[in-house]
Amino acid sequence: MNRQSTASRGESAAVVLTGAGHLVLTTWLGKQMVFTISAILFWICFVGVRVHRDPSVLRRWGFTREGFWQSVRMLLPFGVAAGLAMAGYGLLAGTWIFTWRIFLLLVLYPPWGLVQQFLVVGLLAGNLRKDGRLPEWGIILVVSLLFAAIHLPSIPLVIVAGLMAAVTTPVYFRTGNLYAPGLLHGWIGTIAYFFALGRDPLADLIRGGIWP
Numbered sequence: 001m002n003r004q005s006t007a008s009r010g011e012s013a014a015v016v017l018t019g020a021g022h023l024v025l026t027t028w029l030g031k032q033m034v035f036t037i038s039a040i041l042f043w044i045c046f047v048g049v050r051v052h053r054d055p056s057v058l059r060r061w062g063f064t065r066e067g068f069w070q071s072v073r074m075l076l077p078f079g080v081a082a083g084l085a086m087a088g089y090g091l092l093a094g095t096w097i098f099t100w101r102i103f104l105l106l107v108l109y110p111p112w113g114l115v116q117q118f119l120v121v122g123l124l125a126g127n128l129r130k131d132g133r134l135p136e137w138g139i140i141l142v143v144s145l146l147f148a149a150i151h152l153p154s155i156p157l158v159i160v161a162g163l164m165a166a167v168t169t170p171v172y173f174r175t176g177n178l179y180a181p182g183l184l185h186g187w188i189g190t191i192a193y194f195f196a197l198g199r200d201p202l203a204d205l206i207r208g209g210i211w212p
Contacts, residue, residue, distance in 0.1 A: 014046070015124045019150045036112070043115060061122045067175030074171045075184050082163070082188055086196040095198030105190045105202060113189060114182025120147050120165060121172045121181060129173065140169045160192050 018039055026032045050057050058064070090096035120143060128139045148162030168181035193199045 009127070011123045012127045014042075015119045016146075018042075018119060019146065022150050023152070040115065043119070061118065061126070062172060062176050062178035064177060065179075067177035068179050071171055071175045071177045071180030074174070075167065075180055078163075078167045079184050079188060082160070083191050086160075086188075086191050090195035090198065093196075096195050097198050097200065098194065099200060101200055101202045102190060102194050105193070106187060108186075108202075109190050110183050110186030113185030113187075114178060117168060117172075117178050117181040117185055121169050122178050125169045125172070136170070136173065140166055143169050154197070156196050157192065160188065160196075164188060 021039065022035055026035045047058075087096070124146075125139050125143045128134055128142065129136070134142065144162045144165040147165040148158045151157035151161045164185060168184065172178065172181060193201050
């Protein structure tokens with residue numbers, strides 16, 4: 001096993017462990033803020049070390065302007081359809097809530113969405129693709145199921161997350177750009193919380209992100 005293959009497997013394992021941490025800290029223990037801060041600090045250190053060793057890795061991961069508008073055009077139909085579907089569901093189910101914090105989350109969520117797309121699509125799917133053992137459709141299926149499972153037990157979030165990964169992964173494979181999937185992730189996630197789930201994530205964090 002060469003050094004590059006070992007590094008790719010290590011990256012994929014770290015992504016899976018991050019997903020497991022999300023389930024334990026956020027879903028089971030209700031410590032969303034603890035998980036978010038820990039994950040961000042860990043991956044900032046990881047990216048910092050990798051970039052220090054090889055500055056070109058950012059471009060290879062997808063942190064580049066190239067392919068951005070192509071990604072936007074490919075993702076826009078899904079984004080519009082998903083947004084309208086969740087808004088319609090919220091109106092029919094009575095889960096729709098509206099507060100000024102929705103605009104704040106539309107700004108704050110995309111960077112976290114970019115982090116998630118980097119982990120799930122850029123690293124996990126990208127490394128599986130480099131490994132070459134699975135066909136592209138198999139990689140999309142595996143990544144979508146894993147990303148959906150992380151969002152259990154909320155069935156609406158499972159559906160949204162699974163569809164999100166199923167759409168953003170092939171777009172990333174075609175364009176090599178992470179910024180557009182990150183924006184989509186943040187905005188669709190915001191709409192899902194406020195309109196489909198009837199939840200205000202910022203209020204949840206204020207009430208109990210770190211303390212019980």
